[in-house]
Amino acid sequence: MRDTVHHPLFARFYARVSVAMDTRGGVAAYRDELLDGLSGRVIEIGAGNGLNFAHYPGAVSEVVAIEPERRLRRLAVSAALRAEVPVDVAPGAAEALPVKSEAFDAAVASLVLCTVRDVPRALAELHRVLRPGGELRFFEHGLAPERGLATAQRVLDRTVWPALFGGCHTARDPLAAIEAAGFEMVAYRRFRLPEKGPRLPSSPCVLGVARRPCVPR
Ligand SMILES: C[S@@+](CC[C@H](N)C(=O)[O-])C[C@H]1O[C@@H](n2cnc3c(N)ncnc32)[C@H](O)[C@@H]1O
Structure with missing residues (x-):
C-alpha cells in the first residue's frame, strides 16, 4: 500500500534531531506542559517518532497516535511499547482521521x-472526533510577529523550506487556523525555540489549549 506521506530523508533527519532537541534543546519540557492534566481518550495527529508518548499523564486511558510516514511510524511503535499509558499507533492522515466522531476527550x-x-481540513477532522467540550492541545511553530522574519518565512515557504523539511511551512498561523475551525481559544503563550541563540524561521512558537464548544456555534 502506498503511504500518503513519503519523506524518507526527512524521517531519518527528524528521528535524530528531534531526540537531540528534546534532551539538549529543552523541548521535552514543552511536551510536559503540552500534555499536563490530560485524561481519558486522546488522539494525537502526526505523532512522528513518538516523543510525546513518555509525557502523557497516567490519567490518560488510551492514546490513538496517527502517523503517515512509515519510518517514523515504526519508531513510534517502539516508543509506544515503552510508554506508561496505552498507545495505539496507526497509519493515516490528519485530513481523514480513521476514527469515529466525538470519540475523544x-x-x-x-x-x-x-x-x-x-x-482547515485537518482541524475540521479534529473538531469532528473530539466530544463537545473536548480539548485541543497544541504546540506549533508559525508566522513571526516581526515583519522582517515574516517576509523571510514567506519566501522560504515558496522556495526551499518545504522540500528540505518534509513539507514543513514556516509562515502558517496556527492560532488563526484553530479559531477559524470553530474552536474556542482557552489559553496560549508564545515563545522562541531555541530561547537563546540564533532566531530561526521556525523559532516563533505557540503552545496552548483550545476547546470544541459544548454548544455548536
Ligand atoms: C515535525 S514532525 C513532528 C512529529 C511529532 N508530532 C513531534 O512533536 O515530534 C511532523 C510530523 O507530521 C507528519 N505528517 C505529515 N503530513 C501529515 C498529515 N497529512 N497528517 C498527519 N501527519 C502528517 C510527519 O510524518 C511527521 O511525523
Missing part, C-alpha cells in the same frame, strides 16, 4: 500543523 497537535497538506 482530547486531541494533540505538536509541530504538525506546519506540515499537513490541508490545515
Whole structure:
C-alpha cells in the first residue's frame, strides 16, 4: 500500500534531531506542559517518532497516535511499547482521521500543523472526533510577529523550506487556523525555540489549549 506521506530523508533527519532537541534543546519540557492534566481518550495527529508518548499523564486511558510516514511510524511503535499509558499507533492522515466522531476527550497537535497538506481540513477532522467540550492541545511553530522574519518565512515557504523539511511551512498561523475551525481559544503563550541563540524561521512558537464548544456555534 502506498503511504500518503513519503519523506524518507526527512524521517531519518527528524528521528535524530528531534531526540537531540528534546534532551539538549529543552523541548521535552514543552511536551510536559503540552500534555499536563490530560485524561481519558486522546488522539494525537502526526505523532512522528513518538516523543510525546513518555509525557502523557497516567490519567490518560488510551492514546490513538496517527502517523503517515512509515519510518517514523515504526519508531513510534517502539516508543509506544515503552510508554506508561496505552498507545495505539496507526497509519493515516490528519485530513481523514480513521476514527469515529466525538470519540475523544482530547486531541494533540505538536509541530504538525506546519506540515499537513490541508490545515482547515485537518482541524475540521479534529473538531469532528473530539466530544463537545473536548480539548485541543497544541504546540506549533508559525508566522513571526516581526515583519522582517515574516517576509523571510514567506519566501522560504515558496522556495526551499518545504522540500528540505518534509513539507514543513514556516509562515502558517496556527492560532488563526484553530479559531477559524470553530474552536474556542482557552489559553496560549508564545515563545522562541531555541530561547537563546540564533532566531530561526521556525523559532516563533505557540503552545496552548483550545476547546470544541459544548454548544455548536
Ligand atoms: C515535525 S514532525 C513532528 C512529529 C511529532 N508530532 C513531534 O512533536 O515530534 C511532523 C510530523 O507530521 C507528519 N505528517 C505529515 N503530513 C501529515 C498529515 N497529512 N497528517 C498527519 N501527519 C502528517 C510527519 O510524518 C511527521 O511525523
